[in-house]
Amino acid sequence: MSRDRTPEPQSASTLEEIRATRLAKVEQLKQVGQTPYAYRWEVTHHAAELQAKFADLPNGEEDPTEVAIAGRIRTRRTSGKNLAFFDLQDETGKIQLFIERSQLEQGMADTPNAFDHLVKLTDAGDIIGVKGTLRRTPRGELSVKVGQYAMLTKSLLPLPDKWHGLTDVAKRYRQRYVDLIVNPDVREIFRRRALITASIRRYLDQQGFIEIETPVLQTEAGGAEARPFITYHNTLEMELYLRIATELHLKRLIVGGFEKVFELGRIFRNEGISTRHNPEFTTIEVYQAYADYQDMMRLTEAIITTAAQDVLGTLKITYQGETIDLTPPWRRITMHDLVKQATGLDFTQFETLKEAKAAAKLAGLTDIDDCESIGKLLNEAFEQKVEPTLIQPTFVLDYPVEISPLAKPHRSKPGLVERFELFIVGRETANSFSELTDPIDQRERLEAQADRKAAGDLEAHSVDEDFLTALEHGMPPTGGLGIGIDRLVMLLTDSPSIRDVIAFPLLKPEKGEDSP
Structure with a gap:
């Protein structure tokens, strides 16, 4: 089985080259009568709904229920010349697409070479709609057995092969749309x-x-x-x-x-x-x-x-x-009591700000010279010594x-x-x-x-x-x-x-x- 997780040619090493390759596929889609950017698709089910509804479908069995779903292609795998498996992701989760040449070309008899076009002109990241029935593979994977498909949106830029969510945090925030797609x-x-x-x-x-x-x-x-x-x-x-x-x-x-x-x-x-x-x-x-x-x-x-x-x-x-x-x-407790527990200082006993500041410095408080009242000094003691401990x-x-x-x-x-x-x-x-x-x-x-x-x-x-x-x-x-x-x-x-x-x-x- 071929696993096509990054479907661009190996020579397409830059985003510009990948984009050019995908733009060429946009033109090819138009030439074979497909719209690269569709107007709508009638969705009847979502991935999570199907996974729950058909959870008891036995391995190797099929269900004739007709479904129509739409989502983004996350991975593509081919098995010989007549079989392909895509993972489709919608808002609720993922589901596998089981794409068999004979089944697809029978369902799309008015679209010659429908199987080849689907395999060759789509990429990870494209948004497609499919119609079909349900089957569970012998390995236990619930799948939509595709009878028809349509390109809904051709993506021009690839999804990241590996999204570094922990090490590239700033990029996650800048490109939140990609973050949402892959995470x-x-x-x-x-x-x-x-x-x-x-x-x-x-x-x-x-x-x-x-x-x-x-x-x-x-x-x-x-x-x-x-x-x-x-x-x-x-x-x-x-x-x-x-x-x-x-x-x-x-x-x-x-x-x-x-x-x-x-x-x-x-x-x-x-x-x-x-x-x-x-x-x-x-x-x-x-x-x-x-x-x-x-x-x-x-x-x-x-x-x-x-x-x-x-x-x-x-x-x-x-x-x-x-x-x-x-x-x-x-728990309910006063600021005075919390500060007293943490520092030993009772701010109700200080008569002057000077006296309070001297005691606060002995208790380890820093950057308090600008505090112009005992009340503000109390709050500073709370922020420095108490606040982080309130779990x-x-x-x-x-x-x-x-x-x-x-x-x-x-x-x-x-x-x-x-x-x-x-x-x-x-x-x-x-x-x-x-x-x-x-x-x-x-x-x-x-x-x-x-x-x-x-x-x-x-x-x-x-x-x-x-x-x-x-x-x-x-x-x-x-x-x-x-x-x-x-x-x-x-x-x-x-x-x-x-x-x-x-x-x-x-x-x-x-x-x-x-x-x-």
């Missing part, structure tokens, strides 16, 4: 991503939440500490920002009378790139009137566990070799007011706010507040942010006067929640990098490419 596991990641977001939307719908879209182009970028992307509207002659959060517009909806709203959408932040950061990413923000951050903790558990159960069928998952138990209730789901509670400009003051702990962040596998997955509803307090905090921005802090807020006007009309007590969809998908697909779960992540141009 079924990658297709499964994006299928699961779609199922995860569908599950979240379905659950919130069942709880009475409604999704309302808010502007991507904004006159003031607010709702988070982040550097925005800036653009310009020619007709209006004004600078605009790509949104860094959906928070402030969703809160306007709460002011307007909606009690349960959310938006699942794209966010843009002009900041660094890492395995857990991409300039364009997806979040869901949820706001519920008459609720607080304790209610949001329960909602967070419900959203994530429902998605895990719907998509994976279990709450015990594995992430990068670590077993993670998502069974609620999850199992953990709600970290009660943050310093200095880093939480949109959260309500803690009802019993001065200097803190009612806020939690959820950490799983050492990274933040969700963030929530008892939302600040006092317009006077909110103005003071936003003006403090504006002062920082004027002093050169590119991540600080401006004062959004319209948002403050909305608050002055009165916003009910509200719990707010944000979940990073990309990080949640990373967790539920065992993906080490955010680029693995974003179909087309932003990349620097390769040498020789024009800059965007």
Whole structure:
């Protein structure tokens, strides 16, 4: 048996030569009356469906059921002059094509030399449609016994003979279309991503939440500490920002009378790139009137566990070799207590920033000279000494007011706010507040942010006067929640990098490419 896994001639050693050879086949197809780029094909079944439906077909037996499938040729093998075997891949998986000269030429009597044309004018990567019946080979391979075929799309470039998914990661991201063709596991990641977001939307719908879209182009970028992307509207002659959060517009909806709203959408932040950061990413923000951050903790558990159960069928998952138990209730502990356990420092006891910094340096903290308050120093201690250790789901509670400009003051702990962040596998997955509803307090905090921005802090807020006007009309007590969809998908697909779960992540141009 001949195995034709790279069907181009051995002399075709460059992409240009391969492309030229395939272009010649395009012309040959036209000459024999075949359309190299068809308009449609009636598909009745998919590969996975056939594999399941005919799983009990005995070796060597046939089933007369007529099927029509379509997909991409992955491998081609010939056996003598009258028999060929192709592996056909569609969205659901692979199935073998059993191509016998006599059967094919009988089914395509009006197409002379149909078998020879199929064998000689197709290549791995071409998309074809076939009709036929089912048979299982004596070796146990379920196959479509082809009676008719049509070329649907002639590919001009070859598939990689060996796709180096681990060593050539950048190429996988740049040519995601090829990555998806040759790596079924990658297709499964994006299928699961779609199922995860569908599950979240379905659950919130069942709880009475409604999704309302808010502007991507904004006159003031607010709702988070982040550097925005800036653009310009020619007709209006004004600078605009790509949104860094959906928070402030969703809160306007709460002011307007909606009690349960959310938006699942794209966010843009002009900041660094890492395995857990991409300039364009997806979040869901949820706001519920008459609720607080304790209610949001329960909602967070419900959203994530429902998605895990719907998509994976279990709450015990594995992430990068670590077993993670998502069974609620999850651990709840304050930032102060976590830092004290990790460093021995009790930040409630320091009277001056100078004293706190001296103790922090003795405890091994670095790069803290720019911390201008004890609250910020506490957060820095948490990020350096605690955050990477939070592997199992953990709600970290009660943050310093200095880093939480949109959260309500803690009802019993001065200097803190009612806020939690959820950490799983050492990274933040969700963030929530008892939302600040006092317009006077909110103005003071936003003006403090504006002062920082004027002093050169590119991540600080401006004062959004319209948002403050909305608050002055009165916003009910509200719990707010944000979940990073990309990080949640990373967790539920065992993906080490955010680029693995974003179909087309932003990349620097390769040498020789024009800059965007």
